[in-house]
Amino acid sequence: MITMLNVDVPSPINFLQLSDAQEWERTAMDRPFRLDMFQSISDSLATHDSQKVLELGSGPGFLAKYLLTSMPQASMTLLDFSSAMHSLAKKRLGKLIKKVSFLTKNFKTSGWNQGIGEFDAVISNQTVHELRHKRHAETLHNQVKQVLSRDGIYLVCDHFFGKGGLENDQLFMTVEEQTRSLVGAGFKTKVLLQLGSLVLIQAT
Numbered sequence: 001m002i003t004m005l006n007v008d009v010p011s012p013i014n015f016l017q018l019s020d021a022q023e024w025e026r027t028a029m030d031r032p033f034r035l036d037m038f039q040s041i042s043d044s045l046a047t048h049d050s051q052k053v054l055e056l057g058s059g060p061g062f063l064a065k066y067l068l069t070s071m072p073q074a075s076m077t078l079l080d081f082s083s084a085m086h087s088l089a090k091k092r093l094g095k096l097i098k099k100v101s102f103l104t105k106n107f108k109t110s111g112w113n114q115g116i117g118e119f120d121a122v123i124s125n126q127t128v129h130e131l132r133h134k135r136h137a138e139t140l141h142n143q144v145k146q147v148l149s150r151d152g153i154y155l156v157c158d159h160f161f162g163k164g165g166l167e168n169d170q171l172f173m174t175v176e177e178q179t180r181s182l183v184g185a186g187f188k189t190k191v192l193l194q195l196g197s198l199v200l201i202q203a204t
Contacts, residue, residue, distance in 0.1 A: 008132040009171050021084040025060040033195040037157050038066045040193045040200055041123060046071060048153050050121035054079060056107050056144075057127035061089030068096045075099045077116070081106035108136070113143045121153050126198075128158045129171045134181075137173065141185035141203070154187065154203040165197045175199050 014020045028034070045053065045067065051074050058064055058078035068074060078100055080086055086102050093100060105112045108131055122144045128137050144154055159165060161172035173181065178201060179189045187203035194200070 006133070006135065006170075009168065011130070011132060015082040015085060018084040018087070021060065021082060021088060025088055028060070029062060033198055034062075035066075036195055037125070037193065037198060037200055038063055041125070041155050041157065042067055042070045044153065044155055044192060044202055045074070045121055048121065048151075050153065051075065052117075052119050053077070053121045053123060054116070054119040054147065055123045055125070057124065057130055058089060059085045061092040063123065063125050064089065064100065065092055065096060068093070068099055075101075077101045077103060077119070079103040079105050079107065079112075079116075081108075107140060107143070108132075113147050116147060118149050119147055119152060120149055121155065122148060124154070124156045124158070126158050128156060128173075128178075133170055134173045134177065137178070137181040138184045141182050141187065145185055145187065152204075154182075155192075155200065156182065156203065157198060157200040159197045160194075160199050175201075 013024060053074055054077045055064060056079050058080045064076050064078055068076060076099060078089060081104065083104055086104060090097055103116060131137060131140060148154060159172050160175050160178065161169045162174045166172050182189050182201065182203045190202045192200045192202050
């Protein structure tokens with residue numbers, strides 16, 4: 001679906017409701033290439049010796065559990081606007097929870113990044129499209145830059161629009177648009193992996 005509207009796209013899911021969060025959790029890991037992306041994210045974090053990691057839109061903790069299991073030296077801050085998602089993540093993480101802090105904040109609002117500290121890495125895994133319109137992406141990337149350490153890395157995984165990708169050109173960007181939004185926020189970029197409709201971009 002190609003549209004020309006410059007308005008936010010409503011979400012079909014109410015992530016604040018536990019029942020909706022559980023239904024999303026039930027099927028999420030069945031989607032193609034998620035584990036491939038998780039491994040690539042883990043490899044990039046390990047290469048940069050990232051020990052203090054912020055995940056935006058952390059959801060029910062799938063990626064956090066994967067990373068904390070493969071990177072025992074790391075600690076993570078999980079940021080999500082949904083207390084329901086945090087509840088699911090706490091259950092999933094089990095003993096790993098001692099390496100985790102939780103922030104209930106909405107990255108769509110101004111000031112979400114104030115006072116949360118500095119990080120070696122920030123991860124956005126299929127999160128940017130939850131801004132509900134691609135025009136907000138560069139603002140988010142600018143906010144992320146403010147909480148990254150000088151040598152920190154920002155890893156952005158999301159669906160792309162275009163051939164082989166998804167069809168909504170308001171939620172999803174072409175790979176070139178994704179790269180351009182990061183460059184506009186002052187990052188240098190590198191495409192790490194592209195599989196199916198997903199692309200993983202590293203920004204420094």
